[in-house]
Amino acid sequence: MNLTYDKLQDLERRLGDSWYILDLDRFVANYNDFLAAFRKYYPNTQIAYSYKTNYTPLLGKTVNELGGYAEVVSEMEYLLAIDIGVQPENIIVNGPYKPYRALELYLESGSVVVLDSYQEYKDTIQIAKSNHGKPLRVGLRCNFPLSGYPNSRFGFDINNPKFYDIARELSLNNNIVLEGIHSHFPYRDVNTFYERVERMFEVYDNVSEFCDLKFIDMGSGLGGRTSDELVKLLGIKKVDYQDYADVVAHQFQKRFGAGEQAPQLIMEPGTALVADTMSYICKVIEIKKVGDSNIAITSGSKVNYHSRTSKLNMPIQVYSDGHQASDHLDSADISGYTCMEEDYIYRAYQGNLKIGDYIRVDNVGSYSIVFKPPFINPNVPIIAYSKGSYDVIKEAEDFEYVFQLYKRKTK
Numbered sequence: 001m002n003l004t005y006d007k008l009q010d011l012e013r014r015l016g017d018s019w020y021i022l023d024l025d026r027f028v029a030n031y032n033d034f035l036a037a038f039r040k041y042y043p044n045t046q047i048a049y050s051y052k053t054n055y056t057p058l059l060g061k062t063v064n065e066l067g068g069y070a071e072v073v074s075e076m077e078y079l080l081a082i083d084i085g086v087q088p089e090n091i092i093v094n095g096p097y098k099p100y101r102a103l104e105l106y107l108e109s110g111s112v113v114v115l116d117s118y119q120e121y122k123d124t125i126q127i128a129k130s131n132h133g134k135p136l137r138v139g140l141r142c143n144f145p146l147s148g149y150p151n152s153r154f155g156f157d158i159n160n161p162k163f164y165d166i167a168r169e170l171s172l173n174n175n176i177v178l179e180g181i182h183s184h185f186p187y188r189d190v191n192t193f194y195e196r197v198e199r200m201f202e203v204y205d206n207v208s209e210f211c212d213l214k215f216i217d218m219g220s221g222l223g224g225r226t227s228d229e230l231v232k233l234l235g236i237k238k239v240d241y242q243d244y245a246d247v248v249a250h251q252f253q254k255r256f257g258a259g260e261q262a263p264q265l266i267m268e269p270g271t272a273l274v275a276d277t278m279s280y281i282c283k284v285i286e287i288k289k290v291g292d293s294n295i296a297i298t299s300g301s302k303v304n305y306h307s308r309t310s311k312l313n314m315p316i317q318v319y320s321d322g323h324q325a326s327d328h329l330d331s332a333d334i335s336g337y338t339c340m341e342e343d344y345i346y347r348a349y350q351g352n353l354k355i356g357d358y359i360r361v362d363n364v365g366s367y368s369i370v371f372k373p374p375f376i377n378p379n380v381p382i383i384a385y386s387k388g389s390y391d392v393i394k395e396a397e398d399f400e401y402v403f404q405l406y407k408r409k410t411k
């Protein structure tokens with residue numbers, strides 16, 4: 001995707017003065033590279049794309065067309081997956097809140113439901129009673145301590161004997177199929193995966209004494225592809241898919257080989273696939289002086305991509321009309337449209353800047369649009385880039401969109 005000032009000006013005529021661009025070609029490349037890195041060691045690997053990270057329907061649809069699964073954590077996400085054509089069998093339902101009616105829907109439709117609590121286990125037994133002869137597919141979310149990190153609040157404590165009682169009960173039930181075990185931790189450190197895999201193999205071995213499991217789902221907490229600049233800024237180690245595959249898929253290969261009996265390895269990347277596929281564009285609308293400071297006001301805001309307005313100076317690119325002179329600024333604070341004092345897109349910018357310039361922020365694909373509240377302004381459109389063309393895939397939100405559900409007419 002090669003953006004120029006002229007291209008951005010052209011897009012502004014269609015979209016207004018701020019928007020997101022989703023690079024679909026990059027997303028497809030990420031998906032294929034991720035899978036290839038894992039399948040090199042362990043062919044029986046499958047991706048279940050995490051909808052919560054970025055539920056843009058085009059992404060779920062693309063994953064489905066590429067043969068991947070959907071990983072969802074709410075009825076809203078589930079209905080989206082169904083709506084865009086994902087077969088229920090290819091949906092994995094996670095999460096700690098599954099209302100009874102929704103749980104019924106997932107199970108009766110043939111999706112895999114990863115149970116997170118005793119209440120969900122009891123509800124599943126109840127649902128099985130009214131579904132004689134229909135196999136209901138379940139998994140169990142495993143919770144175990146991970147060295148150096150606080151306890152997770154999700155799933156079943158595998159060190160509590162009740163966990164294996166439940167696994168046994170599920171496997172004995174005539175119309176419940178215990179298909180797999182699942183774990184997820186948000187920590188992106190590759191080294192944590194040694195311990196995660198080791199614990200999950202222990203659980204697999206124990207459960208295998210009474211039940212044939214079809215899959216081991218290792219969740220995510222996988223870092224995305226990041227520029228050197230961002231890696232430096234975040235103070236993290238640069239990792240690629242291969243680094244995770246070298247630990248996770250390699251361990252699976254060593255443990256199970258590639259035989260017929262090898263359980264499926266499911267990975268649930270969100271961030272790793274989508275973070276670097278989205279950019280946010282906004283425009284400088286004013287540059288003013290306050291005391292000694294230069295303040296550039298823009299049509300954008302940090303709430304569009306950083307829900308909790310972190311102080312991070314995300315790297316930016318400035319696109320200028322080359323035909324007009326620009327002032328060099330030794331320091332400018334590039335700010336957002338909200339009324340929060342801390343809403344700065346970039347602090348202490350050094351370089352040329354003028355009214356009418358476009359600001360591009362990359363790496364905003366993960367937990368950005370899904371966390372964007374209609375705070376002060378409704379959200380802006382999303383455009384997808386693929387094979388040289390740009391298509392609008394989400395219209396701009398507007399007044400009606402935000403206020404349609406409020407009772408607002410005076411009598």
Ligand SMILES: Cc1ncc(COP(=O)(O)O)c(C=O)c1O
Pocket residue numbers: 050053071094095184186219220221222268269270271272366
């Ligand atoms: C169960 C589960 N799977 C996958 C993900 C996606 O995580 P990430 O953004 O690290 O890829 C999450 C995120 O919270 C999750 O809870």
